[in-house]
Amino acid sequence: MPELPEVQTVVNHIKRDLMGEKLRSIIPLWDKVLHNFSPSDIHKELNGKVIIDVYRRAKFIILQFNGRIIAIHLRMTGKLYISSDSGHPKHCTAFIEFNSGKKLIFEDVRKFGRFYLYNDLDPINHRHGPEPLDSNFTVKKFQGMLLEKKRNIKALLLDQSFLSGLGNIYVDESLWKSKIHSNSISNAIPKKKVEALYHNIRNTLKEAIVKKGTTIIDFSVNGESGKYANMLQVFGREGLECFQCGTLINKNRVAGRGTYTCQTCQKVYKGFNY
DSSP states (O other): OOOHHHHHHHHHHHHHHHTTOBEEEEEESSTTSBSSOOHHHHHHHTTTOBOOEEEEETTEEEEEETTEEEEEEOTTTEEEEEEOOSSOOTTEEEEEEETTSOEEEEEESSOOOEEEEESSSHHHHHHOOOOTTSTTOOHHHHHHHHHTOOSBHHHHHHOTTTSSSOOHHHHHHHHHHHTBOTTOBGGGSOHHHHHHHHHHHHHHHHHHHHTTOBOSSSOEETTEEOBGGGGOSSTTOTTSBOTTTOOBOEEEEETTEEEEEOTTTSBOOOSOOO
């Protein structure tokens, strides 16, 4: 599933082309892609309305209109891009038409992606935690958040209601860089290690955005794969030597997800260490 850097990469790619565009219609080519509205709702409420902003919240791409938003979630295989072609590709499940003739194509092989129509961000904010790259997400705040929870650290970081945007790849990378094992308990991790994890989460996400995300299977923007895959330190490296100590990278399941760790570098914290 595309994580924060991949979704931000899509936003960065489409934003300039969409700003100021007047919406004409949304055409669903698969009946479940529009989650809580119909094409007629768009015709009544947003026909001729101008996109005034395009941004990301959590793993959603937000098209902002005056008083309404369309929130798009890519899920596993969704791709969103601008086109001016008259047709649409084989796996297109929906597209948005604009008065200029441009189209915003949503292509989704597995058909898990969805469009949502809301008045504002409240329904999304209610279900999602803070943004890890926001200026008000501080070390102190992160330390307090972890102390309040007694949960497996990987499961907690994957929980979108706790912290937005992280997924399997960037959690494994951040934990490895911080030398924290994925089986650690959140409120048992020492303060200095929490500080390291905070900085490694933020720096890893920023680096991945610069590299336009990570392509493991099929993520791409305008046909271009994400280059952060070339910088992965632990994710996907089962049986290969750890870059820090030479121990072979182990793969097991944590929080129901394939998880990559160095059993030598990454320490398990389960007792109270503050």
